Amino acid sequence: LKQFIIDTIVSGDGDVPLYLKIDDGNADDKSVFVERLKEFKNQWTFDGICVADSALYTAENLSAMAGMKWITRVPLSIKSAQNKICNIEDSDWEDSQIKGYKIAAQTSEYAGIKQRWLVIESEIRKQADLKKIVKQVEKQLESAKAKLRKLSRQKFACISDAEAAIKKLSESWKYHQITEIKSQEKTVKATKSNLKKLARTQTKVYQITGEIEPRNSAIEAEKVKAGRFILATNILDAEAVTNPQVLSEYKAQQSNERGFRFIKDPLFFTSSVFVKKPERVEAIGMIMGLCLLVYNLAQRKLRQQLSATNERVKNQVKKLTDKPTMRWIFQMFQAVHLVTINGAKQVSNLTQERQDILRHLGEYCCQYYLIFSSE
Known part of the structure; x- marks a missing residue:
């Protein structure tokens, strides 16, 4: 059986994780669906639409979701x-x-x-x-x-x-x-x-x-x-939420799957978790969730800025796109290094394209790379 299960709820806008819960590997997703949604509703001011796969669709779950x-x-x-x-x-x-x-x-x-x-x-x-x-x-x-x-x-x-x-x-x-x-x-x-x-x-x-x-x-x-x-x-x-909108919202469910692909990445070594206490498993899961939160917030902001300014960046095959992945952006910045010359700190390989990306990500990211506004 699985060592542990991560339950997540994400936003349809930018795949941002809003809720994370670590479960035992024996947990049945059908039995915990509604409990997770109720916990989420108690923690958030939420008037949106819950979108889930067919595991949610049981008579018991639908009855328990009254008001949602x-x-x-x-x-x-x-x-x-x-x-x-x-x-x-x-x-x-x-x-x-x-x-x-x-x-x-x-x-x-x-x-x-x-x-x-x-x-x-x-x-x-x-x-x-x-x-x-x-x-x-x-x-x-x-x-x-x-x-x-x-x-x-x-x-x-x-x-x-x-x-x-x-x-x-x-x-x-x-x-x-x-x-x-x-x-x-x-x-x-x-x-x-x-x-x-x-x-x-x-x-x-x-x-x-x-x-x-x-x-x-x-x-x-x-x-x-x-x-x-x-x-x-x-x-x-059907006027409040049209039939095509229902389909579109359901298809957006893949945003959660993208998050799991990120968490299951071999870089996390999640196939091999060698800790003795359940509390430590929960701690590891929480760190994974926080990493996903930072990753998707950065990706969401960059894509929003590119769309707002009608700009593009080059992807892996050198084609311009306004929806780059943060994984590719991280790879672009692997060649950037902080060096000290005669006691002065400088950032090397910070090309104009990389500087543009940093400006889209905001002032704090620019300062991290020693780029300060002229104001």
Whole structure:
């Protein structure tokens, strides 16, 4: 199991971590979701929207989140979700402001809570899912042929046993079924090797076989669902938060994932935490969270300043961008050194591009590199 878990809540604007909690590696995220949100709400003046993945969507969690605005993904394991994701008329779709997405609005009252459900179809994901379905059908066909050959060699004491076995095998496949089932009666003569097993000198056994055919209805149903997922929100007013905005807010959830990529970076050595006390694990986790806070605050400020001044910096491939990562900025400054010449401190390799970046980051960063304003 994991040594420990870090729960974080970040802002949609700039990925700034606002809340961090260290949990035991055995903790179940579904059971702690609402508790974390309530703790967060008690610590912050918060009137925004909570965005989370499908682990949040349980009847218990939704009931406990009364009074909060939320957007989450609906697990397709819920029966009503399976029905709604397929039963969409062409006229129900509306184009999203996000290229490559379509949205169909539905209503729901899951767990006794009125909700707005949005069936989303991603064109890119749909094409990927269709290719995946073709591969799965082909893979299952090869496996089905091998299992049917094995079953056809098996001997049964009666026809009903043989038919039950082939029916069970057929029902175990999602994309295929066995048709044209035929049984064959055979007489087994007693030999020295099986004389003890056979009560008589000869007995009858049955073997069964059939033809494998695709379950076209199941395959077509999977193709219909390809590229689709469902978002749910308790914000019923589509004018307060439009359908495209719900999708946009959900997609912004990746800001939290970017933070975890930062924390899991090999530079942190988080795959190997060798401390004896839980308090020390919590201390290490807190340091990681503070590093992420400083990193994202700096990145957010730099990007905001570049956007406000309509300026750009060169990225790793020498192309101009207004959304550089702080990781790249740190690499740019690795060649900068503080040197002392005749008792005077100087900063070397501080090119004009690096000075511009420092000015965007603010006065304190400039002073750190011995750049002082003329005022």
